Amino acid sequence: MPQLKTTAISSLHLHGGGGGGGCDGVLPSTPGKFKMDKTPFHHHYNHNNRLLLRYPLPKFVVLSLFLVVGLFLFFHFSPVSPSYSSSAARIDRRSLRTASWGGAAWEKRVRSSARIRQSSRSGRRGISVLVTGAAGFVGSHVAGALKRRGDGVLGLDNFNDYYEPSLKRARQLQLENAGVFVVEGDINDGALLRKLFDVVPFTHVMHLAAQAGVRYAMRNPSSYVHSNVAGLVSVLEAAKSAAPQPAVVWASSSSVYGLNSKVPFSESDRTDRPASLYAATKKAGEEIAHVYNHIYGLSITGLRFFTVYGPWGRPDMAYFFFTKDILRGKSISIFEGPDHATVARDFTFIDDIVDGCIAALDTAGKSTGTGGKKRGPAQLRVFNLGNTSPVPVSELVRILEKLLKKKAVKKIVKMPRNGDVPFTHANVSLAQRELGYRPATDLQTGLKRFVKWYLEYYSPGVKKIGSI
DSSP: OOOOOOOOBBBSBOSTTOBTTBOOOOOOOOOOOOOOOOSSEEEEEOTTOOEEEEEEHHHHHHHHHHHHHHHHHHHHHSOOOHHHHHHHHHHHHTSOOOOOOOSHHHHHHHHHHHOOOOOTTOOOOOOEEEEEBTTSHHHHHHHHHHHHTTOEEEEEEOOOSSSOHHHHHHHHHHHHHTTOEEEEOOTTOHHHHHHHHHHOOOSEEEEOBOOOOSGGGGTOHHHHIIIIIIHHHHHHHHHHHSSSOOEEEEEEEGGGGTTOOOSSBOTTSOOOOOSSHHHHHHHHHHHHHHHHHHHHOOOEEEEEEOOEEOTTOOTTSHHHHHHHHHHHTOEEEEEEOGGGOBOEEOOEEHHHHHHHHHHHHHHOOOOOEETTEEOSOOOEEEEEEOOSOOEEHHHHHHHHHHHHTSOOEEEEEEOOSSSOOSBOOBOOHHHHHHHOOOOOOOHHHHHHHHHHHHHHHHSTTSOOOOOO
């Protein structure tokens, strides 16, 4: 495989549905309250008010146990409706599945991976970063780039099955070859997070674990709340309780702009009209970040990514499955908006996103809290990271056809009401000014690099790629 270039969700993220850490448990139910009968006996009377049975409490408990066992056997062996069975199985597959962790050998690997390698050629002081969703698309690229420049990096991912786990395992192998240990665990596992912060005094957290994708929310909405809301709270709880508190950089999304019609999208624009559940959870995340910054003094930076693409990408993204279907001769659906409007995206190449992520880490101010108590104002920022050049999806297909030397079987369809928006366009002037962010990869160049990787990864030995 080619060397990993320099993000779920995905995102780590995720578990009961999400990242990474990826970062991808079943939410605990809240036990109901009940009152114990204060009398030591239970009496049963017939219609003549004559006593029929009188059981001391121990006998009642025994009978209750028989009843519980009987109910269990009844429900366990009763037929289950297909729809419920399918839903339950899906939740189970995506439940919190933290692998075993701990022990002296495990802690040694954690410390070794997170150790800063000082560079004699650079005056920059290294940082130690926990990257959640590290086996995800953006996470694996960011973790690899940080490690290559000498920073300490520890990954966390739960390797969920939102898309093929084998791709995540391949990214993990690339990272481990580069010296990055990816802990298999869930961001909602508070004990694991506390242990990681006990073992390593991280200076920064790059939180990329999340449940990604807009359309999947129609089928599994709870996974988005579990990963993108509860998971973020879990990470911020661990960070605010750590000593020292790390600075946190996390992945929001351009989807927070929702039904906003003003373009290009700027950080000061309205974000209170989400068009999808995914967008709503990312917007909720931005509000939660404000709370933890305000109360606990956490330094927090949110990054609104615009349609990230490139090598080692996510199979649920259009450019990825378009490539697969064109090669297989299958038809691809190209959406059009109302009144035949063109659907366009601000496609942003992975290397440019990585540059923005690292710049956000390098410019992050220190958190001001100690022992979970705020000592002073802390930095709170949000930035767009896009390419500033929206491209129609039809143009994306044209470029892929030329690169693959194969015509696509195209089917034009109306955009469904599933939360997708017809147009995205980033204003990155704030990121340019504050982070020095300057995207440099156009769509033709980026897709050429993606197709080259795709053919090498999925069809090794096949003649690769034409030129545009």
